[in-house]
Amino acid sequence: MTVQTESLAGVDIRAEIERLRKERNAVILAHYYQRPEIQDLADFVGDSLELSRKAADTDAEVIAFCGVKFMADTAKILSPNKIVVLPDMDAGCSLEDSCPPEMFRKFREAHPDHIALTYINCSTEVKALSDIIVTSSSAETILDQIPEDQKIIFGPDRHLGGYLNRKFDREMLLWPGVCVVHEAFSETELLKLKAQHPGAPVAAHPECPPTIVDHADYVGSTSGILAFAKSFPGDTLIVATEPHIIHQMERALPNKRFIGAPGADGNCNCNICPYMALNTLEKLYLSLRDLKPRVEIEESLRLDARKSLDRMLEMAAGTVGQGDLGAR
Numbered sequence: 001m002t003v004q005t006e007s008l009a010g011v012d013i014r015a016e017i018e019r020l021r022k023e024r025n026a027v028i029l030a031h032y033y034q035r036p037e038i039q040d041l042a043d044f045v046g047d048s049l050e051l052s053r054k055a056a057d058t059d060a061e062v063i064a065f066c067g068v069k070f071m072a073d074t075a076k077i078l079s080p081n082k083i084v085v086l087p088d089m090d091a092g093c094s095l096e097d098s099c100p101p102e103m104f105r106k107f108r109e110a111h112p113d114h115i116a117l118t119y120i121n122c123s124t125e126v127k128a129l130s131d132i133i134v135t136s137s138s139a140e141t142i143l144d145q146i147p148e149d150q151k152i153i154f155g156p157d158r159h160l161g162g163y164l165n166r167k168f169d170r171e172m173l174l175w176p177g178v179c180v181v182h183e184a185f186s187e188t189e190l191l192k193l194k195a196q197h198p199g200a201p202v203a204a205h206p207e208c209p210p211t212i213v214d215h216a217d218y219v220g221s222t223s224g225i226l227a228f229a230k231s232f233p234g235d236t237l238i239v240a241t242e243p244h245i246i247h248q249m250e251r252a253l254p255n256k257r258f259i260g261a262p263g264a265d266g267n268c269n270c271n272i273c274p275y276m277a278l279n280t281l282e283k284l285y286l287s288l289r290d291l292k293p294r295v296e297i298e299e300s301l302r303l304d305a306r307k308s309l310d311r312m313l314e315m316a317a318g319t320v321g322q323g324d325l326g327a328r
């Protein structure tokens with residue numbers, strides 16, 4: 001566990017981040033689920049696909065990745081010559097945890113005639129065991145390119161996989177993982193909220209269970225939800241994904257109202273991703289100052305994982321996101 005022991009009293013954290021960003025030739029990449037203060041000083045804020053593309057293309061020498069471990073790992077896989085730091089190495093993901101590589105290997109071996117289409121929210125080892133990686137914004141474009149008679153296993157998110165199966169009339173075999181954040185939304189509370197705001201559309205991430213997705217007017221990735229927020233004609237939107245994304249909506253559309261969908265206790269705070277929340281400005285400062293915690297990946301594993309990521313980048317080439325809404 002990353003424990004911050006030294007006192008940072010008297011340190012102007014924001015000014016120091018500014019100084020170190022230049023001194024280190026660093027780029028700060030942040031996911032939409034990061035704390036607002038991190039989103040606001042990031043060089044680029046985006047969804048998983050956009051952040052992967054940025055990591056692959058950047059000229060910076062250091063990538064300070066404000067997201068979770070699988071995202072920082074992805075940056076290192078795509079940019080091996082860069083130093084990649086993650087402010088808190090404990091920033092994991094319940095989907096990654098649900099899919100231990102050895103169990104995934106056995107699942108694959110049990111279905112030799114299936115290809116493995118795998119959600120990016122997984123370990124580097126699982127990426128290395130996969131044929132094609134997808135993100136939530138690229139999954140539909142990529143699945144559309146796979147022949148209908150090709151058998152597929154999809155992991156680790158059974159809700160995203162189930163949503164794709166229903167939408168594309170496929171029968172992919174699903175790994176039983178879930179995102180603890182999206183799993184926590186309550187259908188009963190959502191229906192109550194809809195009744196309080198008649199006519200307000202619901203935008204949901206496909207990591208939500210069907211009980212939530214079935215009530216959504218729009219289903220898509222974080223960047224897709226942001227695009228929907230910019231285009232829907234009404235004045236109130238119910239947002240069924242991690243609530244920190246609402247920061248970008250309020251920045252872009254200050255006159256509209258965005259309400260986070262509730263969890264079972266009627267309070268949307270239970271949908272804050274506990275892993276994303278581990279990153280703080282203080283830890284970001286320390287990671288730029290000390291160039292650690294650093295992501296390191298063994299080279300042959302990296303090369304194996306890179307193949308499935310490269311396939312995603314090729315097959316998703318036409319997919320456009322929204323990822324500059326929070327850019328400085």
Ligand code: 13P
Pocket residue numbers: 033046047048049121135136137207220221222223
């Ligand atoms: P996207 O940003 O790709 O929609 O993914 C959301 C997510 O699961 C981040 O953990």
Ligand code: SF4
Pocket residue numbers: 033068092093094095121179180181182207242273274275276
């Ligand atoms: Fe993982 Fe869910 Fe957190 Fe995304 S929101 S990092 S899928 S636990």
